[in-house]
Amino acid sequence: EVQVLESGGGLVQPGGSLRLSCEASGFTFSSYAMSWVRQAPGKGLEWVSAISDSGSSTYYADSVKGRFTISRDNSKNTLDLQMNSLRAEDTAVYYCTKRIKPTSGAFDIWGQGTMVTVSS
Amino acid sequence: QSVLTQPPAVSGAPGQRVTISCTGSSPNIGAGHDVHWYQQLPGTAPKLLIYGNTKRPSGVPDRFSGSKSGTSASLAITGLQAEDEADYYCQSYDSSLSAWVFGGGTKLTVL
Numbered sequence: 553e554v555q556v557l558e559s560g561g562g563l564v565q566p567g568g569s570l571r572l573s574c575e576a577s578g579f580t581f582s583s584y585a586m587s588w589v590r591q592a593p594g595k596g597l598e599w600v601s602a603i604s605d606s607g608s609s610t611y612y613a614d615s616v617k618g619r620f621t622i623s624r625d626n627s628k629n630t631l632d633l634q635m636n637s638l639r640a641e642d643t644a645v646y647y648c649t650k651r652i653k654p655t656s657g658a659f660d661i662w663g664q665g666t667m668v669t670v671s672s
Numbered sequence: 673q674s675v676l677t678q679p680p681a682v683s684g685a686p687g688q689r690v691t692i693s694c695t696g697s698s699p700n701i702g703a704g705h706d707v708h709w710y711q712q713l714p715g716t717a718p719k720l721l722i723y724g725n726t727k728r729p730s731g732v733p734d735r736f737s738g739s740k741s742g743t744s745a746s747l748a749i750t751g752l753q754a755e756d757e758a759d760y761y762c763q764s765y766d767s768s769l770s771a772w773v774f775g776g777g778t779k780l781t782v783l
Binding site for chain 2: 587589596597598599602611613614647652656657658659660662663664665
């Protein structure tokens with residue numbers, strides 16, 4: 553079964569750091585670009601960051617640029633999101649997603665999400 | 673304020689047809705970037721419904737269809753069922769932002 557499983561969410565104080573992880577299974581992880589998408593409580597979806605299949609290229613939304621770092625380990629089938637200088641507005645469910653195919657920006661596989669709460 | 677504009681809510685009776693619009697602009701839909709649609713049932717992760725403007729992933733009923741014209745796209749749902757009650761999101765790529773962008777979402781209520 554093709555799936556991704558996020559972990560690492562929790563409660564963190566403003567200005568703090570958190571590292572999210574995503575473990576992929578059921579597909580050739582190294583062949584697909586991956587992304588993180590978040591959803592604040594009661595709000596819509598927001599793309600956060602993406603990484604190419606090899607990991608050589610990374611992309612960020614303006615709202616997180618300079619604070620978040622995406623990375624992957626193709627030998628372990630894992631995707632990470634290092635989040636620094638966290639703000640209240642970063643509070644959201646963070647989803648790990650897979651692209652349906654290299655030439656498409658559609659995300660066909662989503663994890664169950666991991667909740668990040670930034671609050672004092 | 674989302675880059676892609678969707679109506680906040682639509683509704684329809686069982687068996688009816690409803691459409692959800694997604695309006696963009698020249699850097700995104702108007703630039704030829706594909707539009708994708710997602711369904712999010714209450715308390716669950718989004719599910720890909722339509723990709724590449726009109727394509728359905730395996731397992732998605734043909735009651736769901738997508739179209740695109742100019743700077744807008746639409747999702748049509750025919751033969752409305754109670755289990756279709758969910759939030760629907762459109763998504764595309766924006767060249768000026770260099771980012772994937774989502775619409776604000778549309779809540780579908782089955783009357």
